[in-house]
Amino acid sequence: MISLVHSPKYAKHQTENHPENPGRLEVIMNSLQKGGLLDKLDVTPPKPANEEDILRVHTIEYLKHLKSFTEQGGGYLDFDTYASPQSYEIALLAAGGAIKASELVLEQCDFAYSLARPPGHHATKDRPMGFCLINNLAVAIKYMKEKHGLQKFFILDFDAHYGNGTSEIFYHDPQVLYISIHQDPRTIFPGKGFIEESGAGDGKGFNLNIPMSPGSKTSDYIYILKKILEPVCSQFQADFYFLDVGFDGHREDPLSSLLLDDDFYPWVASLMQKITPKMTLILEGGYSHEGMGQSNLKMIKVLMDKSINEKKWQPPGELQVKDETKMTFKQIQDTFSPFFTF
Ligand SMILES: [Zn+2]
Incomplete structure (x- = not known):
């Protein structure tokens, strides 16, 4: 069974222009409706996360600041990073949505x-950043723990951007393996996410960054993820598995220089399906x-139909892979050889 955790209330986080x-x-919702998927999905409303849930990740000072600011x-x-008068309440709802989606996967x-x-x-422990207020995923992980x-x-x-907040929150934690594939941080916000940022202390080896050069395509992503994901x-x-999905690597997206097409998203979903029968997105x-509309539609279709094969989304013929992508893979392989074999 597949569930969407969603509420129209999310529109109350108002960010004009x-x-x-x-x-x-x-x-996304319209595209699922038009594509005939919405009726087949279970749509569950989220409940707001409470303060205790948020404080497992964020500082009390930051939470108070966010509340009084709004x-x-x-x-x-x-x-x-913008916040409207209702954004505090809606940020709690978004964090609660991540918790709800995780519990649904755990239970049914x-x-x-x-x-x-x-x-x-x-979003880091003590600051908002890059359109993010509360780190929804980190709140869900600490809750599930x-x-x-x-x-x-x-x-x-x-x-397309490195999740610096998530990475920082779990940087010393060997029980949270964070793999991020994103545009080369020398060319995009937040300017972090290099291969050598591989975790620290006990967490060394559990923060695996895959920086991709601008212009990278679906074939580059397939080449490198195929080599790394399954063995790791x-x-x-x-x-427990999370897919932290961002669609700004799409070739139509105004905020990155990556050139992924719609087929990347169903492909990566089907690869993950091979790895795990249960996953929270x-x-x-x-x-x-x-x-966003098309990519989500195709990705969710794959999750609903287990018979679909990842090969269907591979570009025809041999994968055209940039030399830079091959070099990046080698560097990752060398850096992570003490921790993982791939
Ligand atoms: Zn992004």
Whole structure:
């Protein structure tokens, strides 16, 4: 069974003239409706996360600041992160959506997808960043650990931007394996996410970055993810899997220089399906409405139909892979050889 965790209330996080706007979720829901999938999906409303849930990740000072900032009318928290008067409440709802989607997967669903905003992966313990207020995914992980006793978590984040917040929160934690594939940080926000940022202390080796050069295509992503994901997952043996989905690597997207097409998303979903029968999806970025609609439709179709084969989405003929992508793979292989074999 597949569930969407979604609420029309997410539109109350109002961000006018901003790429991260309420239209993003509308477009996805409309596309699922038109594509005939919405009737077949279970749509579950989220409950807001409570303070205790948030404080497992964020500092009390930050949470108080966010609350009073929005109560006073909101505005820009930094140069690009906006909060409206209701954004505090809606950010709690988005974090609660991630928790709900995780619990659904634990209890009954094969896949559950938290279709929420504001996104979360840039938010650090003590600051908002990159359109993100609360780190929804991190809140869900800490909750699943504390309330359900799960120990080992796997995350694949394929948003075009590095999830610096998620990475930082779990940087010393050997029980959360964070793999992020994103545009080369020398060329895009937040300027972090290099291969050598591989975790610290006990967490060394559990933060695996795959920086992709601008212009990378679906074939480059397939080449590198195919080599890394399956072997790493079988060596790590997670209790719980997250796919942190961002659609801003799409060729139509205005915020990145990556050239992924619609077929990347069903392909990566089917690869993950081979690895695990159960997985929670959390929405991050994606700013081309057309790209988001189609990519989500195709991705969810795959999750609903287990007979679909990943090979169907591979480009015909031999994969055209950039030399830079091959070099990146070699560097990752060398850096991570003490921790994983692939
Ligand atoms: Zn992004």
